[in-house]
Amino acid sequence: MLHRLRRSVADHWVMAIGLLVLLYLFVPIGVVAAMSFRDAGRNAPYSLENYKFTWAHWADPFGTAGIGDAFLLSIAIAAIATLGAVILGTLMSFALARHTFRGRAATNTLIFLPMATPEIVMGSSLLALFVASGVQLGFWTIVIAHIMFCLSFVVVTVKARLAGLDPRLQEAAMDLYANEASTFLRVTLPLVMPGIVAAALLSFSLSFDDFIVTNFNSGSTVTFPMFVWGASQRGIPPQINVIGTAMFVISFLVVLIGQVPNMRRSRQKG
Amino acid sequence: MSALGHVGAATTGTPANLEKPRKRWLPYLLLLPGGLWLILFFAVPSIQLFATSLYDPSGSLEEGYAMTWQFSNYVDAASEYLPHFMRSLGYAALTTAICLLLGYPLAYAIALKGGRWKNLLLICVIAPFFTSFLIRTLAWKVILSDNGWLVTTLNALHVPLPDGRLLATTPAVIAGLVYNFLPFMVLPLYASLEKLDPRLLEAAGDLYARPVARFTRVALPLSMPGVVAGTLLTFIPAAGDYINAQLLGTNRQYMIGNVIQSKFLKVGDYPSAAALSFTLMAAILVLVFVYVRRAGTDEVL
Secondary structure, eight states, X not given: OHHHHHHHHHHHHHHHHHHHHHHHHXXXXXXXXXXXXXXXXXXXXXXXXXXXXXXXXXXXXXXXXXXXXXXXXXXHHHHHHHHHHHHHHHHHHHHHHHOOOTTHHHHHHHHHGGGGSOHHHHHHHHHHHHHHTTOOOSHHHXXXXXXXXXXXXXXXXXXXXHHTSOHHHHHHXXXXXXXXXXXXXXXXXXXXXXXXXXXXXHHHHHHHHOOHHXXXXXXXXXXXXXXXXXHHHHOOOHHHHHHHHHHHHHHHHHHHHHHHHHHHHHHHHO | OHHHHHHHHHHHHHHHHTOOGGGXXXXXXXXXXHHHHHIIIIIHHHHHHHHHTTXXXXXXXXXXXXXXXXXXXXXXXXXXXXXXXXXXXXXXXXXXXXXXXXXXXXXXXXXXXXXXXXXXXXXXXXXXXGSOHHHHHHHHHHHTSTTSHHHHHHHHTTOOOGGGOOTTSHHHHHHHHHHHHHHHHHHHHHHHHHTSXXXXXXXXXXXXXXXXXXXIIIIHHHTHHHHHHHHHHHHHHHHHOOXXXXXXXXXXXXXXXXXXXXXXIIIOOHHXXXXXXXXXXXXXXXXXXXXXXXXXXXXXX
């Protein structure tokens, strides 16, 4: 009895610390939300003192010059970079998961290294290359850089999914006279899809939120993180907090809704 | 079931051996576009970075640089910016240690006590990524500000703060780094704790292992791959970061990243900046390989 009591105290103790750590992760997000409703003059200090509430910024989220363009530009870059990284990365992960070939170790190292290199090194190396070869910095140099650093994460994610697949499913399809193409399209690809979707979501958020690599390769192009950085030197318009809060709420709801079928299934099991 | 699994594995082994010759080049074809991309935009730039670090430092971006194999760039950079280097590695090590202390209980709670809240808790761990990290770091500026409730409360409680403030101090920079990289620690820890069979912990308890021994002799050794992956994923970006030092610190907290970005983007001193950047990459790669070897888990990522 005493043993069980002690065990339950230990259980809740760990959970309590865990929840406190989660709270630490959420406090700044709460502050961002609070700042998005703050009614303050142009030169008011960036703080929560003398807080007055207003809906005004939410009614006009793109109401600061340049913020809307920067936001759309980041979405365009993230979309192209995601498409590129997912295609190149998925092909690579099929080669690594399905085939034996010479040069496998070297390929794995080439994929691992970008993940073990700090962003500032990747960003500055690319800048050195672009400057040495006279390439004009701008939209496409950002896209090139983003595909590069998203690629490794795509390979790791899709490869993990491929490794977890039961090869007998494809053998069964072949036994039932499906040819290679239709086995791939109707059995393998649908099974790998969750991995590809996860990789795409990861790439999109890595690209959309990237500042360090982009800062080196953007020239005069202003992405959303570049806009936020510029604003942090001059004075932060409340619209930044509106967009930050909206991004958080929308992504959270989308992920939560995506989880509903899983939760229902686990409840039925239990 | 496991016997069937073995049969499955055995049968998949054979088609590879019977592969038609025309399929032998298929893996290379699949690897070609992505591999080329990584070579062109990761490997070649690294070589160009090294080349740039050996340029004649008296050149400029407008006039161009001459390649003079100026290895003295490294000596100059090291003698001038050694404190920034040591600070970067020190801050990154401290950040990694704090992330491990905070992240382990969280990952453990989710993996072993989460029950049907597991997925929701996991979403909460990645939730900070849903909004821009620059915006979140700016929020820390508000939280730590001199007239904010946190500093006011701590001062009222007579907690000693450097100069009675938090913003623009070393603890502020560390707090920002910990905050930004904590999820990178929690996710791999969770992935490896999730595979831990709770019955092993029960068995240890039944054999009279105290909670501390259950942790140090069962849970921790079994979650070591997660610890190694998590510490790497935290240490590497933290050592190269300059955002937190810039937004939450002063030039007394500046890390090597601050020097590299200002030399590349503001001063335009490419050879010296490239030497620092290349040294950072080499230092981190050496640390990573030594660490992975010593931890004995080659398959971390």
